[in-house]
Amino acid sequence: MTEPSRSALTFHEETKHSELSVRTSSHYLDWGNRPYPFKTYKGLPLVPLPHEFSHPSKSALKAIRSDNQLTADTLDLGILAELLFFSGGLTRIMKTRAGTYYMRAAPATGALYPIELYVVCGDIPGLKAGVYHFNALDFGLVRLRGNDFTAEVASATGRTGITYPLTIAFTSIAWRNAWKYEARSYRHWFWDSGVIAANLLATSSSENFPIQIDLGFIDSQINHLLGLEPGKEATVALAQIGIARQASESRQTVAPRLALDVEPMSREEVEYSIIWKTNEESELLGPREVEAWKISARPRADRNPARGPLFHLQPLKEEQHSPSTLERTILKRGSTRRFAPTSIPFEPLSAITSAAASPIPLDFQLPNESLVDFYFIANQVEGIPPGSYWFNQAEGSFEQLKSGRFRDISGYLCLNQPLFADASAVFFLMTDLHRVLDSLGNRGYRAAQFEAGIRAGKIYLSSYALGNGASGSTFYDDAVTEFFSPQAKDLSTMIAVGVGVPAYRARSGAVLVPKTQPT
Numbered sequence: 001m002t003e004p005s006r007s008a009l010t011f012h013e014e015t016k017h018s019e020l021s022v023r024t025s026s027h028y029l030d031w032g033n034r035p036y037p038f039k040t041y042k043g044l045p046l047v048p049l050p051h052e053f054s055h056p057s058k059s060a061l062k063a064i065r066s067d068n069q070l071t072a073d074t075l076d077l078g079i080l081a082e083l084l085f086f087s088g089g090l091t092r093i094m095k096t097r098a099g100t101y102y103m104r105a106a107p108a109t110g111a112l113y114p115i116e117l118y119v120v121c122g123d124i125p126g127l128k129a130g131v132y133h134f135n136a137l138d139f140g141l142v143r144l145r146g147n148d149f150t151a152e153v154a155s156a157t158g159r160t161g162i163t164y165p166l167t168i169a170f171t172s173i174a175w176r177n178a179w180k181y182e183a184r185s186y187r188h189w190f191w192d193s194g195v196i197a198a199n200l201l202a203t204s205s206s207e208n209f210p211i212q213i214d215l216g217f218i219d220s221q222i223n224h225l226l227g228l229e230p231g232k233e234a235t236v237a238l239a240q241i242g243i244a245r246q247a248s249e250s251r252q253t254v255a256p257r258l259a260l261d262v263e264p265m266s267r268e269e270v271e272y273s274i275i276w277k278t279n280e281e282s283e284l285l286g287p288r289e290v291e292a293w294k295i296s297a298r299p300r301a302d303r304n305p306a307r308g309p310l311f312h313l314q315p316l317k318e319e320q321h322s323p324s325t326l327e328r329t330i331l332k333r334g335s336t337r338r339f340a341p342t343s344i345p346f347e348p349l350s351a352i353t354s355a356a357a358s359p360i361p362l363d364f365q366l367p368n369e370s371l372v373d374f375y376f377i378a379n380q381v382e383g384i385p386p387g388s389y390w391f392n393q394a395e396g397s398f399e400q401l402k403s404g405r406f407r408d409i410s411g412y413l414c415l416n417q418p419l420f421a422d423a424s425a426v427f428f429l430m431t432d433l434h435r436v437l438d439s440l441g442n443r444g445y446r447a448a449q450f451e452a453g454i455r456a457g458k459i460y461l462s463s464y465a466l467g468n469g470a471s472g473s474t475f476y477d478d479a480v481t482e483f484f485s486p487q488a489k490d491l492s493t494m495i496a497v498g499v500g501v502p503a504y505r506a507r508s509g510a511v512l513v514p515k516t517q518p519t
């Protein structure tokens with residue numbers, strides 16, 4: 001990692017949205033060149049995943065909070081199918097004049113789906129040890145390597161003497177999202193991975209499987225293992241699933257270079273060099289850097305109480321308890337396209353916030369620590385006056401910063417999208433980037449964006465679990481900071497999410513796996 005350069009800050013500054021930057025952008029969408037949203041390897045057979053697999057049946061809110069003991073240890077192909085489906089599987093197919101859209105279990109900026117999932121596992125019942133790519137369209141796995149490389153993952157993540165039975169790797173294909181969002185799309189690598197990770201964490205918890213997410217790994221080693229094309233795609237995160245075991249020496253296998261042939265996704269691609277510069281300058285180059293990364297984040301600074309009125313989080317009332325299982329919640333989830341400009345009660349907002357702020361097992365900090373602060377605009381929440389708020393996590397209360405009716409402002413801050421003026425509340429997940437980069441270096445940028453992505457995913461899921469709707473949003477960076485200042489004066493916005501009551505009845509998605517599977 002090149003230190004003390006702050007290339008991540010340069011990237012952040014250069015990719016801020018403002019009214020001016022949006023108005024003067026000359027970028028247009030070349031629909032004929034829209035990237036195909038599935039990675040297709042030429043000439044490699046598909047190992048079908050089973051059609052019949054268990055669905056996450058635990059209470060959605062419990063699974064999102066993951067406050068149960070995670071001790072399950074009997075992985076098999078069915079569990080793998082469940083984890084992959086409820087994180088990245090197809091839940092809706094929409095045919096429009098512009099073409100067919102395949103919507104998935106987790107949201108994705110611009111419905112472009114830049115994140116690919118890979119599996120690295122030892123032998124598990126129903127699946128031989130190997131490195132596989134998850135093909136969401138055909139619901140199967142493409143075997144890229146046929147040996148046990150779990151020790152290779154352990155070595156790249158600084159673990160000696162133990163291996164995890166299963167790793168799900170998240171990678172990003174840069175052009176898929178840059179086609180629409182240009183250089184700013186680098187942020188989406190982490191947003192789009194984060195929301196998928198929220199689904200994976202909840203699904204794993206529903207099945208009682210231990211899970212740990214690593215952002216600390218030797219980039220070149222994992223990218224090589226997965227056969228990624230340098231300068232086009234890179235690994236974002238590794239989810240370690242199951243109970244770690246003593247590694248046997250014989251498991252060490254050298255990973256030769258892979259020669260993979262992939263279908264082009266677009267007629268032509270544009271490269272945004274700032275994306276690759278920022279990513280490269282946040283790489284971990286060797287074991288010492290990986291070691292130094294672990295639990296090295298300085299947690300959020302204590303903020304001064306805002307001195308405004310305080311509202312303690314309230315538990316759900318009996319009639320607000322939703323019996324929604326995680327399965328139903330994920331299948332129902334979709335990004336709300338129109339909110340009714342109405343209210344939601346305070347108790348569900350409390351439940352959504354506390355679920356979204358619940359501990360996450362990330363390698364750069366202790367599970368109950370966080371890089372992310374929750375700010376929000378309450379447009380219409382029964383039980384608290386309209387205004388702007390900060391969530392004091394230590395106290396479990398919302399502190400009012402400004403009182404007032406801010407529907408126009410919440411819409412404006414979200415790039416003037418009426419959707420976010422109509423939302424009952426709009427969250428802005430913020431972080432002190434200087435503080436984060438001081439302790440984690442440039443890679444801290446990945447960490448803050450990714451953690452915000454997971455928390456945004458938890459907002460989505462808990463809103464739907466309680467019968468409401470949600471949609472992620474982009475935003476005018478500096479205008480958000482200004483609006484929440486002085487309290488937020490040192491903070492940068494990572495992600496925005498609106499929650500509220502959908503203005504229409506959306507049909508639920510389904511478990512869409514192809515009827516006939518290739519052999």
Ligand SMILES: Cc1cc2nc3c(=O)[nH]c(=O)nc-3n(C[C@H](O)[C@H](O)[C@H](O)COP(=O)(O)O)c2cc1C
Nearest residue numbers: 103104107108109110111191195334335472473474
């Ligand atoms: C981090 C994030 C930001 C998003 N930003 C916007 C946005 O600014 N405006 C919008 O209408 N939808 C936004 N979306 C919603 C996506 O367009 C949506 O997830 C995608 O079309 C897939 O549809 P689905 O969520 O219904 O499955 C965002 C989603 C995420 C995860």
